[in-house]
Amino acid sequence: MSEAIWGGIQGLISGFVNLHWSNPIMIGVGCLLLYLGIKKDFEPLLLVPIGFGAILVNIPLAGLMEEEGFLRIIYDAGIMTELFPLLIFVGIGAMTDFGPLLENPKIFLLGAAGQFGIFLTLALALALGFPQKDAVAIGIIGACDGPTAIYVTSKYAPHLLGAVSVAAYSYMSLVPVIQPPIMRFLTGEEERKINMGVVKKSVSKTTKLLFPLIVTVIGGLIAPRGLPLLGTIMLGNFMKECGVVGRLTKAAENEIPNIVTLLLGISIGATMDGRIFLKPQTLVVLGLGFLAICLDTACGVLFGKVMKVLTGGKVNPLIGAAGISAYPMSARVVQREGQKYNPKNYLLMHAMGANTGGQVGSVMAAAVMLSVLKGMGVI
Amino acid sequence: MDNLTFAVTMVVVGMGGTLLTLWILSLIMSILKSAFPYKKEEEGK
Numbered sequence: 001m002s003e004a005i006w007g008g009i010q011g012l013i014s015g016f017v018n019l020h021w022s023n024p025i026m027i028g029v030g031c032l033l034l035y036l037g038i039k040k041d042f043e044p045l046l047l048v049p050i051g052f053g054a055i056l057v058n059i060p061l062a063g064l065m066e067e068e069g070f071l072r073i074i075y076d077a078g079i080m081t082e083l084f085p086l087l088i089f090v091g092i093g094a095m096t097d098f099g100p101l102l103e104n105p106k107i108f109l110l111g112a113a114g115q116f117g118i119f120l121t122l123a124l125a126l127a128l129g130f131p132q133k134d135a136v137a138i139g140i141i142g143a144c145d146g147p148t149a150i151y152v153t154s155k156y157a158p159h160l161l162g163a164v165s166v167a168a169y170s171y172m173s174l175v176p177v178i179q180p181p182i183m184r185f186l187t188g189e190e191e192r193k194i195n196m197g198v199v200k201k202s203v204s205k206t207t208k209l210l211f212p213l214i215v216t217v218i219g220g221l222i223a224p225r226g227l228p229l230l231g232t233i234m235l236g237n238f239m240k241e242c243g244v245v246g247r248l249t250k251a252a253e254n255e256i257p258n259i260v261t262l263l264l265g266i267s268i269g270a271t272m273d274g275r276i277f278l279k280p281q282t283l284v285v286l287g288l289g290f291l292a293i294c295l296d297t298a299c300g301v302l303f304g305k306v307m308k309v310l311t312g313g314k315v316n317p318l319i320g321a322a323g324i325s326a327y328p329m330s331a332r333v334v335q336r337e338g339q340k341y342n343p344k345n346y347l348l349m350h351a352m353g354a355n356t357g358g359q360v361g362s363v364m365a366a367a368v369m370l371s372v373l374k375g376m377g378v379i
Numbered sequence: 380m381d382n383l384t385f386a387v388t389m390v391v392v393g394m395g396g397t398l399l400t401l402w403i404l405s406l407i408m409s410i411l412k413s414a415f416p417y418k419k420e421e422e423g424k
Contacts, residue, residue: 102408105404105405105409105412108402109401111401112398112402113398115397120390126385132380132382132385201417204412207411207415207417210411214404215404218407222400223396364400368397368400369389372389372396376380376385376388
């Protein structure tokens with residue numbers, strides 16, 4: 001009988017006995033993510049489920065990520081099949097108004113420049129000795145676009161998914177802190193004061209309706225490997241603009257992304273098992289991700305300067321910083337910075353145009369990247 | 380494929396391809412804007 005009692009007691013303490021040194025650290029990291037989400041309001045919709053998932057997966061013997069574990073089932077169903085990021089994209093498309101971008105289509109180019117950090121960081125990751133597919137996943141943090149980063153990483157470097165996702169979402173929420181010093185460093189005071197005037201409403205409903213169709217067909221033909229990304233974001237936008245599927249649009253804006261965000265967040269958190277996550281490599285990935293977003297901002301502002309010269313001083317280079325996918329935070333940062341130097345300057349709608357261009361740009365950059373990789377025979 | 384070739388190809392074709400694609404899209408959008416101009420009557424629809 002004493003053996004049975006001892007066995008029972010062992011059962012109760014087995015969790016503590018099997019605790020790996022990395023588990024308490026990762027439980028602390030999970031708590032930190034919860035703190036950042038709740039107290040600092042850093043992407044709470046993502047960081048709260050990610051943080052909780054990280055805590056869950058670091059409690060030993062629960063088997064949540066083993067064959068029959070519930071987190072493994074969600075992960076396999078939604079991340080490994082790439083379904084979750086694509087469903088999120090339908091929602092993003094339904095929630096985005098591409099009107100400001102279509103008012104001035106040239107701004108599209110800023111959305112391309114804002115993606116250069118992806119490719120430069122990829123090259124740097126290779127120089128630091130990362131394998132080619134890992135370098136692709138690290139570079140994609142520079143898309144500043146969570147679902148795109150998850151889509152690419154889960155496909156080609158799933159072991160980096162936790163680090164890449166946390167980096168993408170954390171840095172996206174830190175855009176108001178990361179971007180202003182770079183914007184100020186690369187522009188002169190006179191440039192920051194440039195007034196771009198008021199955006200006039202000049203886009204017809206037909207143009208808005210044709211936009212998602214054309215992006216899907218042209219983008220898909222140029223970069224077919226990225227069509228799932230492009231197609232889903234444009235499907236969401238087409239539903240919004242056609243105006244005859246209100247119920248579907250409402251579901252795409254609310255219910256679908258709400259449920260998927262919860263499942264996506266908790267599954268990403270579940271990849272943060274201390275024994276896999278706590279490696280020097282993770283810190284390097286986080287550092288390179290930070291650099292990618294800094295490079296995106298710098299390239300966007302520098303391209304804005306080029307556009308300023310080409311347009312005879314009509315473009316304020318600050319709006320180049322909004323050519324990333326962090327919508328609408330980045331546009332707001334540009335508006336705030338512009339008004340610091342010229343209180344009568346309203347750059348918001350111009351920056352919104354660049355920002356939505358950045359959303360299409362990030363998806364297009366990932367699509368181009370995947371097609372180039374396929375063409376080179378790497379994937 | 381060695382890393383140098385890979386990196387150079389990705390930077391040149393990747394960055395160039397993204398820029399070119401978005402430039403083409405911006406051109407098409409400009410043409411569409413001219414082909415289907417905004418009409419005042421559309422407001423409120």
